[in-house]
Amino acid sequence: MWRLETPTSDDSSTNITTALTYVNGAVVHPISESQKARILELYEEYDSKSGNPHNDLKGNDVCPNLLNAIQNAYNQVQKGGRLEDFRNRIKLSADSCPYCGFGPITDLDHHLPNSLYKAHAIYSKNLIPSCHACNNMKRAKAGDAATEQFSHVYFGQRPTEPFLTADITVSEKGIVVRYSINKTAELEQEEFERLNYQFNSLELNQRYVSQINLFLGSQRTAIEDYASISTEALKQFFRRSYDNQIKDFGLNHWQTVLLKALADSDEFCSGGYIHCFGRKNLRI
Numbered sequence: 001m002w003r004l005e006t007p008t009s010d011d012s013s014t015n016i017t018t019a020l021t022y023v024n025g026a027v028v029h030p031i032s033e034s035q036k037a038r039i040l041e042l043y044e045e046y047d048s049k050s051g052n053p054h055n056d057l058k059g060n061d062v063c064p065n066l067l068n069a070i071q072n073a074y075n076q077v078q079k080g081g082r083l084e085d086f087r088n089r090i091k092l093s094a095d096s097c098p099y100c101g102f103g104p105i106t107d108l109d110h111h112l113p114n115s116l117y118k119a120h121a122i123y124s125k126n127l128i129p130s131c132h133a134c135n136n137m138k139r140a141k142a143g144d145a146a147t148e149q150f151s152h153v154y155f156g157q158r159p160t161e162p163f164l165t166a167d168i169t170v171s172e173k174g175i176v177v178r179y180s181i182n183k184t185a186e187l188e189q190e191e192f193e194r195l196n197y198q199f200n201s202l203e204l205n206q207r208y209v210s211q212i213n214l215f216l217g218s219q220r221t222a223i224e225d226y227a228s229i230s231t232e233a234l235k236q237f238f239r240r241s242y243d244n245q246i247k248d249f250g251l252n253h254w255q256t257v258l259l260k261a262l263a264d265s266d267e268f269c270s271g272g273y274i275h276c277f278g279r280k281n282l283r284i
């Protein structure tokens with residue numbers, strides 16, 4: 001649920017030329033100045049539509065073979081080919097996956113699928129650094145309605161208020177955490193629908209289980225120490241951790257939201273935490 005800084009598109013013209021030229025200088029596919037201008041125009045239209053799916057972005061008026069050549073050039077990006085530096089620069093713009101908030105960056109996801117939006121296959125603002133699991137689960141999802149779209153990592157609205165929340169249930173079997181995306185006053189309806197669709201498509205509630213398990217395990221000593229003082233001391237520990245987490249990761253990171261829910265949970269802080277440690281097959 002993160003936004004990343006939008007990459008520059010100043011090198012788009014150079015990238016098109018590089019994509020259509022072999023390393024030895026031979027031409028992969030010819031492109032005229034007017035054709036290149038049209039591709040760059042499609043990139044500007046992409047920006048003006050905030051990367052949302054639109055038929056106008058498909059470049060139906062552009063020579064299909066030229067579009068195929070640009071799309072194919074992306075494979076060269078993946079195989080360490082002519083655009084490798086470009087690809088690496090975008091991948092290095094994130095420390096961890098902006099979709100899930102924990103996966104390592106291994107892939108570049110096409111926000112608009114390159115099978116449909118071929119001209120944008122090598123457009124910097126359409127390439128999102130992501131983990132393999134999120135990229136694989138997203139696949140070519142870009143429907144006509146916001147309820148079938150992902151929020152754009154560079155253009156999507158991110159209100160400065162909590163829109164991701166977590167509910168905690170504690171039992172002798174452990175802790176169950178259930179995250180939800182909420183419609184807040186600032187969050188636009190379409191962005192709410194996109195974030196909701198994205199969260200469900202990536203099965204984040206299921207995928208956070210092991211991350212929560214690891215996180216609580218890493219906090220075990222502190223949790224037990226503060227709990228031995230008082231319930232309120234443990235709550236204050238979580239509140240301080242929450243404040244620090246906001247500074248590092250923002251209000252809507254899964255770990256920030258978890259800390260808030262833990263601080264608010266009388267059930268967990270007054271003794272429920274003991275069910276979360278030292279078990280095999282821990283159910284969290």
Ligand SMILES: [Zn+2]
Nearest residue numbers: 097100131134
């Ligand atoms: Zn991910």
